[in-house]
Amino acid sequence: MSDLRDLYQEVILEHNNKPRNFRVLADANRKQEGFNPLCGDRIQLYLRVENGQIKDIGFQGSGCAISKASASLMTSTVKGKSEAEAVEIFEKVHGMLAGQTEHCGDLESMGRLGALSGVCEFPARVKCASLAWHTLKSALENKDGVTSTE
Amino acid sequence: MPPYQGGGDMISFVTFEKTHYNTLPYKFEAGTPNIAGVIGLGAAIDYVSAVGLERISKYEQELLEYASRKLSEIEDVRFIGTAKEKACIISFIFGDIHAHDVGTVLDREGIAIRTGHHCAMPVMERFGVPATARASLAFYNTKEEIDTLAEALKNVKKVFGR
Numbered sequence: 001m002s003d004l005r006d007l008y009q010e011v012i013l014e015h016n017n018k019p020r021n022f023r024v025l026a027d028a029n030r031k032q033e034g035f036n037p038l039c040g041d042r043i044q045l046y047l048r049v050e051n052g053q054i055k056d057i058g059f060q061g062s063g064c065a066i067s068k069a070s071a072s073l074m075t076s077t078v079k080g081k082s083e084a085e086a087v088e089i090f091e092k093v094h095g096m097l098a099g100q101t102e103h104c105g106d107l108e109s110m111g112r113l114g115a116l117s118g119v120c121e122f123p124a125r126v127k128c129a130s131l132a133w134h135t136l137k138s139a140l141e142n143k144d145g146v147t148s149t150e
Numbered sequence: 151m152p153p154y155q156g157g158g159d160m161i162s163f164v165t166f167e168k169t170h171y172n173t174l175p176y177k178f179e180a181g182t183p184n185i186a187g188v189i190g191l192g193a194a195i196d197y198v199s200a201v202g203l204e205r206i207s208k209y210e211q212e213l214l215e216y217a218s219r220k221l222s223e224i225e226d227v228r229f230i231g232t233a234k235e236k237a238c239i240i241s242f243i244f245g246d247i248h249a250h251d252v253g254t255v256l257d258r259e260g261i262a263i264r265t266g267h268h269c270a271m272p273v274m275e276r277f278g279v280p281a282t283a284r285a286s287l288a289f290y291n292t293k294e295e296i297d298t299l300a301e302a303l304k305n306v307k308k309v310f311g312r
Contacts, residue, residue: 004254004255004258004309007254008251008309008310013310013311016310017311038266039250039265039266039267039281040266040267040271040274040280040281041280042280062280063248063280064248064249064250064251065247065248065251065310066250066251122254124254125250125254128250
């Protein structure tokens, strides 16, 4: 059985207590809402994308420590990245959360996102961690409406 | 009223010309009945009757009072639902720690509670909370288990540095 500390790593707790980019972007040109209807976690994501680059990003919402920390880590990671790079990071995180070993075993390349690696041992919490990332992907694909993890 | 499903004992007899349905309630109970469920329900009724509904109710009220007192002693526990004659369940929020995080930590200590909006989103909105944690007690629970819950809640605070 995994230790609680594998899930609630210091990085997670710290980002939960002080979420980065936790704000509304007044000059956002992409907005996306993410919702997990089963548990009620919600996120509003704001992006300013110019010439294929994520110039600025912010989020608001309510959810558990995992979902909030994951959103905070996501925004601070993709800020300044190109859309293509952001999709690449999404794919890596998605694989890691799903517990695919090639990603779980490649934590060093994940940097601080590796803090989310413990989540795959807690199946009930995977959706908490993936909500922000799925919402980002929808925003990059310019999908209208609400992104759901269901 | 025509039946919406066919099969099994809902038929009385069938000819090329006409189908004769069985009498009520069989006409509307197509297919194999939930035999295991019925036997299980019977066993449950026997069990509860043997223990005695009044004894169960009295014991559960004691448990509820004890749990309410114990949990109210923990700082930041706020009960949602405090009706005088409520069932033996305690819904609560725990400071700014989200119910799902509370649930996960308690789960690791072998305590199963339910967390989330409990299929009652409008009620969450009414109380202005995103989710609640809920301990459902029954007559097979003990005061010792409530003590364990109270201790585990203190550990939740430690995990989140509150």
